[in-house]
Amino acid sequence: MLLPSAKPLLLIVDDDSLISESLGFAFAQEYDVLTSQSRGHALALLRQLRQPPQLALVDLGLPPLPHRPDEGFALIGDLLALSPEMKIIVLSGQSDEGNARHARTLGAVDFVAKPCDPSRLTELFRQALRFGNEPQTAQAGGLIGESLPMQRLRLQLGQYANLAYPVLIEGESGSGKDIVASHYLHRLTERHDKPFLALNCAAISPTLLEPTLFGYAKGAFTGATSAKSGYFEDADSGTLFLDEIGELPLDLQPKLLRVLENGEYQRVGETQTRVSTARIVAATNRDLRQEMRAGRFRADLFHRLSVFTVTVPPLRETGLDRLLLLEHFRKSCAASVRTEPFQLAAPAQSLWLDYGFPGNVRELRNITIRLSARYPGQTVTAEQLRAEFDHFDTPEPATGTAMLVAGDLEEVKQAARRHLEKASPLNLDATLELWQRGYIEAAIELSAGNMSEAARRLGINRTTLYNRMESWTRR
Structure with missing residues (x-):
């Protein structure tokens, strides 16, 4: 276990030991460096630390063989589950804008193609630390937004906050479920002076x-050389937040159900019954009703957890709230490094409002950090802003997307006609490949990097999905 240090802690994950060791040596004066060669080893290493690293440098092409970016994508989610404030920069042997955009959407702050210049990485690390110290939210830690979905959410939270019953928070990755739990369901309640403990069920080995x-x-x-209390005991009469509850192993679910029913539990290896008075708040980005139907989540546990259920809306449903968030984050970023905030030109502001932000508030915040670092005090153009977005989520071409999904031949034909009128002559193969790639990347984003789930959404098997992704790099 590392001893406390004045230096920031940097995690480097790359299966090429020569790269990780040379980068570790290059950054050793400025950072305490941990190196790892795989996703599993990195997570095992971090679970031994008292505090997670502030920074991580992650290669997308991690084992097992053959190396594919989904291991790197999955590690991004794992690291942010352990520490939502960790700043992640990704490396890739392929200078692939699709991978770069997807990594950013999942929560990485930036993307660097190999071979990488250590001086470039040093600057990115410094920027990430400088711009990462601003408060995440305004309103004393609350949720920013005045749209109807946000007003409805605040109203529900006000009704449930001081009740002792469990609350289930549903919402997509990056939408702010942790803030709902810590701020509205703990700090603004009668339990505010009691402990608030958070455990991500996806970030802990099932056996632990x-x-x-x-x-x-x-x-x-x-x-187990000495006895140790667990989260239920340490939470006392405060709040225990169980994030990613859908990842809870099936054989452990009856024991959680028992605590919810009568507060009783036992330490592992003991027969003495203990009683918990903690209030349970759980969160998930999965559809637990679907998990129940698939036999992966107990129906009785779901009903116990969801006495009250609130849904944090995705950013695409909150309209002008994305401007309020932009205003907050750009000002706080500028204040943290004492520079002037950037501005958006009128066309860029329209683009900002049209973009769906599949990574939600986390993605919006990271985009704002990058723009603050690159254009301090400047006016950002639409083209500069577009470079930060997932191109398949922007409104171009807005006509035709819904029609293609609808599956009506006449509607598809009319959409194609409009496209041909704007872009004739057309490269049909390139256009079809672009749509295929757009759907694949969208499915991966909606599935938070879970390739099996993405394949299910697309109606193909996982092997076919990999083959189609690999075909991009061969061209």
Whole structure:
């Protein structure tokens, strides 16, 4: 276990030991460096730390063989689950804008193609740390937004805040479920002076979840050299926030159900019954009703967790709220480094409002950080802003997208006609490939990097999905 240090902690994950060791040596004067060769090893390493790293440098092409970017994409989600404030920069042997955009959408702050210049990385690390110290939200830590979905959410939270019953928070990745839990369902309640503990069920090894939640007795398993309390005990009569509850192993779900029913639990290796008075708040970006139908989540546990259910709306449904968030983040970024905030030109502002932000508030914040670093005090053009977006989520071409999904031949034909009138002569193969790639990347984003889920959304098997993605790099 690393001892506390005045230096920021940097995690480098690359399966090429020569690269990770040379970069570690280059950054050793400025950072405490941890190196890892795989996603699994990196997560095991981080679970031994008292505090997560402030920075991470992640290669997308991680093992197992053959190397594919989904391991790197998945690691981005894992790291942000462990620490939402971690600043992640991704590396790739392929200078692929699609991978770059997807990595940013998942929460990475920037993308660098190999071979990478250490001086360039040093500047990116410094920018990430400088711009990462501003508060995440305004309104004393609350949610920013005046749209009807946000007003409805605040009204619900005000009704449920001081009740002792569990609350289930639903919403997409990056939408702010953790802020709902910590701010509205704890700090603004009568439990505000009691502990608030958060545990991400996806960030802990399944074998460690039970002792982490319930504690364990001395000698309960190899390495248990002394007794230790768990999260339920440490939360006392405060709030226990269980994030990504859909990842809870099926064999552990009855034990959580027992706590919800009567507060009773036992430490691993003990027969003594203990009682928890903590208020349980859970969150998920999965559809737990679908998980129940698939037999992966117990119906009785779902009904116990969802006495009250609130849904954090995705950013694409909150209209002008994205301008309020832009205003907050650009000012706080500028204040953190004492520069003038950037402005958006009128066409860029329209583009901002049209963009769907598939990564929600986290993506919006990271885009604002990058614009603050690159254009301090300047007016950002539409073209400069477009370079930060996932091109398949922008409104171009707005006509035809919904029609293609609708599956009506006549509507598709009319959309194609409009496209041909604007872009004739047309490269049909390139156009069809562009649409295919757009749907694949959209499915991966909606599935938070889970390739099996993305394949299911697309109606193809996982092998076919990989083959189609690999065909991009061969061209």
